[in-house]
Amino acid sequence: xxxxxxxxxxxxxxxxxxxxxxxxxxxxxxxxxxxxxxxxxxxxxxxxxxxxxxxxxxxxxxxxxxxxxxxxxxxxxxxxxxxxxxxxxxxxxxxxxxxxxxxxxxxxxxxxxxxxxxxxxxxxxxxxxxxxxxxxxxxxxxxxxxxxxxxxxxxxxxxxxxxxxxx
Numbered sequence: 355x356x357x358x359x360x361x362x363x364x365x366x367x368x369x370x371x372x373x374x375x376x377x378x379x380x381x382x383x384x385x386x387x388x389x390x391x392x393x394x395x396x397x398x399x400x401x402x403x404x405x406x407x408x409x410x411x412x413x414x415x416x417x418x419x420x421x422x423x424x425x426x427x428x429x430x431x432x433x434x435x436x437x438x439x440x441x442x443x444x445x446x447x448x449x450x451x452x453x454x455x456x457x458x459x460x461x462x463x464x465x466x467x468x469x470x471x472x473x474x475x476x477x478x479x480x481x482x483x484x485x486x487x488x489x490x491x492x493x494x495x496x497x498x499x500x501x502x503x504x505x506x507x508x509x510x511x512x513x514x515x516x517x518x519x520x521x
Contacts, residue, residue, distance in 0.1 A: 369481045370425045376474055377417045378430040383410050383467060386440045390460050395453040398511050399460060406464075406504050413497050420490050439467050454519045461512045468505040475501060 362368050387407040394400040418428040443463035450456035479494035 365481060366424075366485055369478065369485060369487075370421070371431060372474070372478055372481070373417060373421050373424070374429055374431040375433040376478060377414065377421060377428060379433040379436040379471070379474065380410055380413045380417055381430065382433065382436045382440055383471075384414060386443065389447065390443065390464065393447050393456060394460055396457045396511065396515055399457055399508075399515065402504070402507050402511060403460075403464065409500050409504070413500075416493050416497060420493060424487065424490070435470055436467065439463065439470065442466070452519075454515065457515050458512065458519050461508050461515060465505055465508050465512075468501055468508065471501045472498065472505065 362371060384407065387403055387410065391400055391403045391407065394403055421428045443460070446459035446463055447456060450459045475494050475498040479491050479498055482488075482490035482494055
């Protein structure tokens with residue numbers, strides 16, 4: 355239970371608050387992806403996760419830069435959603451004894467994360483534009499595009515892996 359909460363009285367404060375959560379989100383994803391990569395047996399999936407790790411490391415840098423420019427620091431706030439999704443992914447890895455089932459579990463977990471990121475960055479981009487932070491909106495749009503591309507790639511990989519699991 356939260357005893358104290360942030361005093362959010364305007365859109366700028368809300369924007370900063372959610373950027374801080376986005377930074378935490380990206381840091382948690384950066385920490386979780388290596389385990390996912392190590393447990394992926396399907397080559398395309400492992401490659402996609404490896405490539406996305408590099409993108410995610412870039413997202414950390416970009417979000418840190420946005421935070422520093424708008425608030426003067428790059429402090430984080432806990433992103434509870436990603437914490438839960440990472441825990442679910444870790445449980446799925448442990449629970450799946452069949453490698454194909456583990457791969458489709460990894461794809462599902464990764465897509466859940468991507469969908470959350472798409473929602474976060476779409477919202478942040480819109481808020482940045484409303485606040486007149488057009489450079490921020492452009493950076494956030496570029497991150498959003500990368501998240502959408504990662505989701506699309508995972509969907510295409512799942513088409514073949516899901517068929518293998520169903521067989």
